[in-house]
Amino acid sequence: MTLIEEVKKRKTFAIISHPDAGKTTMTEKLLLFGNQIRAAGTVKGKKSGKFATSDWMEIEKQRGISVTSSVMNFSYHGYHVNILDTPGHEDFSEDTYRTLTAVDSVIMIIDATKGIEVQTIKLFKVCKMRGIPIFTFINKLDREGRDPFDLLEQIEDVLEIETYPINWPAGMGKRFLGIFDRYHEQFIKFNGNEEEVIIPYQDLASGNHPDLTDHPTYLETEEELALLNEAGDPLSMDKVLQGEQTPVFFGSALAPFGIESFFNTFIEMAPSPKPRKTNEALIQPEQEEFSGFIFKIQANMNPAHRDRIAFLRVCSGRFERGMTVKLARTDKMIKLNQTQQFIASARDTVEEAYPGDIIGIYDPGHYRIGDTLIAGKDKFYYDELPQFPPELFKRVIAKNVMKAKQFNKGLEQLVQEGAIQLFTSHPVGTPIIGAVGELQYQVFEHRMKHEYNVEVSLESIGERIPRWLDQEKVDLSLFDERNMLVKDREGNFLVLFKNDFALNWFKDKHKEIQLIDLFEVNQYSQSY
Numbered sequence: 214m215t216l217i218e219e220v221k222k223r224k225t226f227a228i229i230s231h232p233d234a235g236k237t238t239m240t241e242k243l244l245l246f247g248n249q250i251r252a253a254g255t256v257k258g259k260k261s262g263k264f265a266t267s268d269w270m271e272i273e274k275q276r277g278i279s280v281t282s283s284v285m286n287f288s289y290h291g292y293h294v295n296i297l298d299t300p301g302h303e304d305f306s307e308d309t310y311r312t313l314t315a316v317d318s319v320i321m322i323i324d325a326t327k328g329i330e331v332q333t334i335k336l337f338k339v340c341k342m343r344g345i346p347i348f349t350f351i352n353k354l355d356r357e358g359r360d361p362f363d364l365l366e367q368i369e370d371v372l373e374i375e376t377y378p379i380n381w382p383a384g385m386g387k388r389f390l391g392i393f394d395r396y397h398e399q400f401i402k403f404n405g406n407e408e409e410v411i412i413p414y415q416d417l418a419s420g421n422h423p424d425l426t427d428h429p430t431y432l433e434t435e436e437e438l439a440l441l442n443e444a445g446d447p448l449s450m451d452k453v454l455q456g457e458q459t460p461v462f463f464g465s466a467l468a469p470f471g472i473e474s475f476f477n478t479f480i481e482m483a484p485s486p487k488p489r490k491t492n493e494a495l496i497q498p499e500q501e502e503f504s505g506f507i508f509k510i511q512a513n514m515n516p517a518h519r520d521r522i523a524f525l526r527v528c529s530g531r532f533e534r535g536m537t538v539k540l541a542r543t544d545k546m547i548k549l550n551q552t553q554q555f556i557a558s559a560r561d562t563v564e565e566a567y568p569g570d571i572i573g574i575y576d577p578g579h580y581r582i583g584d585t586l587i588a589g590k591d592k593f594y595y596d597e598l599p600q601f602p603p604e605l606f607k608r609v610i611a612k613n614v615m616k617a618k619q620f621n622k623g624l625e626q627l628v629q630e631g632a633i634q635l636f637t638s639h640p641v642g643t644p645i646i647g648a649v650g651e652l653q654y655q656v657f658e659h660r661m662k663h664e665y666n667v668e669v670s671l672e673s674i675g676e677r678i679p680r681w682l683d684q685e686k687v688d689l690s691l692f693d694e695r696n697m698l699v700k701d702r703e704g705n706f707l708v709l710f711k712n713d714f715a716l717n718w719f720k721d722k723h724k725e726i727q728l729i730d731l732f733e734v735n736q737y738s739q740s741y
Contacts, residue, residue: 216531216567220498221485223569225295225526227312229340230322231330235352238466239322240285240298246476247287247294284524284571286554292480295571310339311582314596315508315526317569318346318483321459322466325351325358325385329371337372340456347374347459348479355403355465357386362437365461375458377448379478380471381438382463384430392463392471393438396448396478400425403470454484486569489528491585493593496529498568502589503530503538507580510630521576521626522553525586528595532566541585541594551575581629602679602731603634603647606709607654608672610644616667623665628702633657636699639706640689645674645699677709678716680728691723 214222230236285296297312313319319340323329340347351364358364365376380401383390391403391410400417402410402425417426425431452458460482464471488495496504509524537548553573554563566572574580585594611620624644628635633654634647648654654671661667674697687706692698696719697709708728710716720728 216501217499219531219567220569222291222293223295223486223567224292224318224480224483225297225316225486225569225571226318226320226483227297227309227316228320228322229309229313229333229336231324231327231332234322234324234327234330234333235466236322237298239320239350239352239472240296242466242469242472243294243296243476244285244287246473247289284554284573286571290477290480293567293570294480295569297571309336311508313339313343313345315506315524315571316345317486318348320479321347321349323349323351323364323368325353325364325463326356328359328364328367334371341372341374344456346454346456346484348483349376349459349461350466350475351461351463352466354382354385354392354463355389355468355470361463368459368461374456375446375452376461377446377453377458378441378461378463379448380463380474381434381441383434388430390425390428390430390434392474393434394474395438395441397474401471401474403468407469409470409473450482453482486528490596491593492596493591496593496595498529500529501531502587502591503532503536504528504585504587504593504595505532506586506595507582507584510576510580510582521578521629522573523576523580523584525572525574527566527568527570527572529568530588532570532572534562534564536588538586538588539592540579541587541592542581543579544592545579547579547586549574604649604676605651605654606636606645606647606674606677608638608643608674609646610670610672612668612670619665619667620661620669623661623667627657627660635702636707636709639698639700646671647677647679674709675711677711678713680708680710680716680730682706682708683727683729691719 228236228240285298287294297316313336321333321337321340323333337347349368351361359367361378361382365378368374368376379396380392380394382392383400389403391401393400398414400412400414402412404410412422412425416422420426446458448460449458453460460478462471462475462478464475466472486498488497490496505525505527507523507525511522511524532549532552534552535548535550537546539546551574552563552566554561554566554571563572583595587593609624611617624635624646627633628646636645636647637643638645646654646657648657658669658671661669677697681701682705684706687698689698692708695711695715697711698706699709700706708719710719716728719726
């Protein structure tokens with residue numbers, strides 16, 4: 214195939230949701246359709262021992278949560294599908310934000326019983342800011358939930374995006390009969406098991422299914438459909454691809470019901486890879502020279518080998534195993550021999566890849582999150598991935614001083630993954646780790662103990678307000694425990710202020726010192 218044909222075959226997307234809305238369960242069902250697994254596991258599979266494929270870390274299996282983004286590749290109906298299953302828990306939102314830079318569209322899952330929840334709003338805003346097309350799946354229709362019209366209204370009011378229901382439910386919970394597929398003009402009947410009966414609209418009109426068409430719930434739903442057709446917004450693929458309208462699907466990932474028709478329609482509608490913005494220009498995916506960027510680094514995917522994998526989104530050209538590329542940040546030339554594609558932690562060697570594909574490359578310590586790799590003479594950088602300042606800070610030391618080597622290695626590798634950030638107190642040099650939420654510290658402790666054989670002690674210094682200093686030399690007498698001076702990994706000074714009062718007092722007292730809020734900088738730089 215030509216490069217253009219290969220690009221058109223690629224569908225790369227993330228699945229986002231609030232915790233427990235059904236994101237990982239949906240991923241399992243899509244893997245079934247892709248013939249990648251024989252039976253779907255569950256998120257909370259402690260008793261059965263059947264865990265979700267994408268929850269591959271030991272701590273994920275123990276707690277029934279996703280704490281890291283998983284990457285899965287498979288072929289489906291002539292397309293090459295790349296799914297990124299993201300953590301739902303807000304403590305790992307930074308990993309999700311970075312993952313969203315590597316996709317071309319997003320499936321947003323909403324719990325029909327709860328509606329839009331806090332984390333959904335946060336993740337939606339990131340997608341909206343980046344102009345990512347959003348497809349909405351309203352889950353758990355086999356339970357009693359909120360009225361479908363109320364759910365659509367909530368999406369439009371809270372998320373400020375037009376909706377177009379691709380299908381429409383006939384009842385829910387015990388009254389659930391199935392869904393009207395408006396796009397394909399057919400009714401998909403719910404039988405209470407995994408079997409689905411598809412009835413074209415013409416057959417319904419012929420009177421061959423009186424048990425269905427005479428049912429009060431069915432008749433009530435027909436009235437709702439008439440209202441939708443008359444008063445609802447028309448489907449506009451231009452608006453969908455610009456992130457201004459979201460196609461809405463109803464179904465149940467756990468039942469499962471409506472998943473296959475949803476996925477078939479999604480694959481048809483979802484965009485293939487588009488041009489990507491760099492510091493120089495837009496790079497077209499059909500451009501012959503290979504390029505891509507690293508959006509994630511994961512240590513110890515194979516604990517036996519203590520390996521590190523950098524996840525790379527291919528943006529242009531054709532990747533071939535063994536090719537030599539340039540690391541734009543350092544101009545270092547690197548030969549890419551060890552390359553893989555994934556089903557969570559399972560991996561296969563990949564010989565070639567095309568724009569939209571996500572591949573893993575062995576990292577001997579060369580890479581950082583956000584790095585650009587280029588084949589050819591040009592030099593450019595894909596737009597930097599967002600960096601978010603931590604909110605919680607803790608001093609960290611090894612309980613056994615004889616394990617300093619393992620401690621330093623584990624600290625360095627886990628920090629490079631991006632879930633936690635490393636700082637050092639100045640001038641003493643005590644390591645301090647910052648995180649967005651408490652759960653990140655628990656995962657850090659667990660992984661240090663089980664992957665690096667080091668028990669650590671964490672001493673909280675509480676919530677802090679970080680502000681960077683735009684200067685290389687500072688007067689140490691201006692800082693104390695309330696206004697703690699530290700350095701980041703790049704050697705830049707910043708101050709960890711104890712609270713708003715301490716921050717405002719320092720600003721008033723030292724107007725000559727510029728304080729930089731990294732969150733504001735990110736909002737500005739990502740609002741293109």
